[in-house]
Amino acid sequence: MDNKKTSDSQTIFQNKWDAELYDSKHSFVSQLGTDLVELLAPQSGESILDLGCGTGYLTNKIVDSGAKVVGIDNASTMIEQARKNYPNLIFEVADATNLHFTEQFDAIFSNAVLHWIKEPEKVIVSIWQALKPGGRFVAEFGGKGNVKAIVTAIYQAIQAAGYPINESKNPWYYPSIAEYGTLLEQAGLELTFAMLFECLTPLEDEKGMENWLKMFADSFLNTFPIEQQMTIVSDIEKQLYPTLYKNGIWFADYKRLRVIAIKN
Ligand code: BEZ
Helix, strand or coil: CCCCCCCCCCCCCCCCCCHHHHHHHCCHHHHCCHHHHHHHCCCCCCEEEEECCCCCHHHHHHHCCCCEEEEEECCHHHHHHHHHHCCCCEEEECCCCCCCCCCCEEEEEEECCHHHCCCHHHHHHHHHHHEEEEEEEEEEEECCCCCHHHHHHHHHHHHHCCCCCCHHHCCCCCCCHHHHHHHHHHCCEEEEEEEEEEEEEECCCCCHHHHHHHHHCHHHHCCCCHHHHHHHHHHHHHHHHHHHEECCEEEEEEEEEEEEEEEC
16 A cells, blocks of 8 residues: 655655564554454364455464464555465465455454455455355454544644544544444344453554554545654644553553354
8 A cells, every 4th residue: 555645755654564564563463363363263174264364473373273274465565474474374465345265264264454444344245255154254353432542632633733634534444343243244144242342552662652653544644744744743642642651651542343253
């Protein structure tokens, strides 16, 4: 994904699908998903799709169970890195809203990805098609209220810098249990478990919030002049410092939605 450039072709924001940056600074996203692999409870011999596999960390954890796993991601940079990290595993570039597999899977797993796709109905139809009857869908992603403090601070800082709020620049879809459960059930996937929970998540270091904003929140800010981008980031940090900075570490106010659904 390319960043839009400012009028003088500068941006402080980076490509969020820069696989090396992701592995070095934001690997916590995958590491947090280890619990979700336990919930998936993969069995030896099962066929499993890892939807939004990133650089392959959790795909490899699932493979440890003896399951046959295919990892997919729509970012070719992530798939290239995943293939380098785990040369013996299967990874493909694919679009979650439009999956085309000839064989169906026993389970579909997805961690920290679905909040990036603003067409949940299409993803759910794809998941239904790719699952065997009785197959399970196990996912975790940002739920209603995810990074609320950060988004509020972003909007306030943009306004303080003299720009209007443009909601369409918000890249995320954060549904409630009721909203997502309804979509699943409408598509023929029976919701058997759902949990929306707060998950205050430590970021890497003193620059954690700045790096997080650069990696994930670029779409809000990358059209502004470079000096304004820096002013806005400092303002966001100033606002969040009292609540999300503790003992030298920044935290993100994640709120995760975890679901299990079974294909009828
Ligand atoms: C999340 O995992 O909830 C998340 C990650 C990046 C940006 C926004 C949310």
